Amino acid sequence: MNAHLPPRTLPATSAGLQLRMLRRQADLSQLDLALITGMSQRHISCIETGRARPSPATLHALLMALEAPLEQCNNLFLAAGYAPRYGSLPLTSxxxxxxxxxxxxxxxxxxxxxxxxxxxxxxxxxxxxxxxxxxxxxxxxxxxxxxxxxxxxxxxxxxxxxxxxxxxxxxxxxxxxxxxxxxxxxxxxxxxxxxxxxxxxxxxxxxxxxxxxxxxxxxxxxxxxxxxxxxxxxxxxxxxxxxxxxxxxxxxxxxxxxxxxxxxxxxxxxx
The missing domain is CATH 3.30.450 (Beta-Lactamase)
Known part of the structure; x- marks a missing residue:
């Protein structure tokens, strides 16, 4: 019987760990980041620990709030299972x-x-x-x-x-x-x-x-x-x-x- 198994959670991914590192580099607490983005602190905690998978829109909002370099943002999107979001057009485009x-x-x-x-x-x-x-x-x-x-x-x-x-x-x-x-x-x-x-x-x-x-x-x-x-x-x-x-x-x-x-x-x- 599976009635007493714990709820299924997403496996921890490097996306959550990268996000936590970026937040700490910005010297922000989870509460600080929650106030800036309008998200709940609990949701941010779940993302960082891999218990929740952020949507592309959520990732974008978090990364913009953390002012992360766009190359690093692309790496984090890949780690979360999404295609890179930010391109690199030639200036002549x-x-x-x-x-x-x-x-x-x-x-x-x-x-x-x-x-x-x-x-x-x-x-x-x-x-x-x-x-x-x-x-x-x-x-x-x-x-x-x-x-x-x-x-x-x-x-x-x-x-x-x-x-x-x-x-x-x-x-x-x-x-x-x-x-x-x-x-x-x-x-x-x-x-x-x-x-x-x-x-x-x-x-x-x-x-x-x-x-x-x-x-x-x-x-x-x-x-x-x-x-x-x-x-x-x-x-x-x-x-x-x-x-x-x-x-x-x-x-x-x-x-x-x-x-x-x-x-x-x-x-x-x-x-």
């Missing part, structure tokens, strides 16, 4: 026309300050006219941003890093950021393995500014920039999620003046 248009608008609006679009391996996918003007000012080739990798040109000798007055500081920050990203990006990890590691952490001055600045040695004197990033909100495509636009905002009047003149010269029709 007709479906991403609105994305390309938005990028072009942001790049143009940033002039006369430099701005570049970076992909998941730090490859430069687009740049505005002021970036080309800055490279020309430094004596770098006019097409220096074509097929350029920002991480490579910062860390390898002979690149942009050689023009930085605070090269040790910027290289250390770039290495640390890329190393964190490489934990979930095998292609970036491979690239990083072939690059020289910075000699050590840069010293911190007693009167350090509130942000790490980029100080460039140029024929027009020192140029100082603040760095900010723009990303797309609520991406559901891996390519779109990986894109970020780095803005180099001049940090003083001299840098604004030099960049404004360099940009105007670059767009002035030749006679």
């Amino acid at each position: 007709p479906s991403l026309e609105a994305i390309r248009s938005a990028i072009g608008h942001v790049l143009q609006a940033n002039n006369p300050a430099p701005a570049i679009v970076l992909g998941s391996q730090w490859q430069v996918m687009a740049a505005n006219a002021s970036t080309a003007a800055l490279f020309a000012l430094l004596g770098l080739p006019a097409n220096a941003t074509d097929e350029l990798n920002l991480l490579v040109t910062l860390l390898q000798p002979g690149g942009l890093g050689d023009h930085l007055l605070n090269a040790d500081e910027i290289r250390s920050v770039a290495w640390q950021r890329a190393s964190r990203e490489a934990l979930e990006n095998p292609e970036l990890a491979t690239l990083l393995a072939g690059l020289p590691m910075p000699s050590g952490p840069a010293s911190l001055a007693n009167d350090a500014p509130p942000l790490v600045m980029t100080h460039i040695d140029s024929p027009e004197g020192q140029l100082s920039f603040l760095s900010t990033f723009t990303t797309f909100g609520m991406p559901l495509d891996i390519t779109v999620a990986s894109l970020r636009i780095e803005h180099l905002i001049p940090a003083d009047p001299h840098t604004w003046q030099v960049m404004t003149q360099a940009y105007e010269n670059s767009i002035r029709p030749s006679t």
